Amino acid sequence: MELRPSPAADGRYPAPDFELPNQFGEPTRLSGLKGSPVLLVFYPFAFSSVCSGELDELEAVRGEFDRGGIRILAVSCDSKYSLRAYAQARGYSFDLLADFWPHGEVAHAYGAFDAEHGRPLRASFIIDQEGTVRRVIRSDAGTPRPLQAYRDAFKELASS
Incomplete structure (x- = not known):
């Protein structure tokens, strides 16, 4: 897996490919x-x-994203077994992906790995139909990302 390339002048760059x-x-x-x-x-x-709380909010508005043809992928370093229990307990119907081993490799490729704490950072990537990162939405530890930021990013993407 390649590390995240440098963004173009407009901040866009090819999303690193992965399989999890x-x-x-x-x-x-x-x-x-x-x-x-x-x-x-x-x-x-x-x-x-x-x-x-963040994933519950995404599940609650999943129909809105589905209507836009948007695929939600949520990634943590938890094992697939933990993620299955989590999805079942919380009622998540979108994919929870396990960046378990090599530990955090995909998060690292996206510049979204906190090596000090061994976990992904709270970062989201809006990726267009061609596989280009169009926007990155981050928040500090303990602070949820605003759902409206996702809506705004996809509205902008649809109008471009």
């Missing part, structure tokens, strides 16, 4: 989703309060 197992062990490859916009959400830990 979802909560059922099924492989999900980013390049296999070309043709659909992707919301790639890195979150620190399954079952933690802020992460659960």
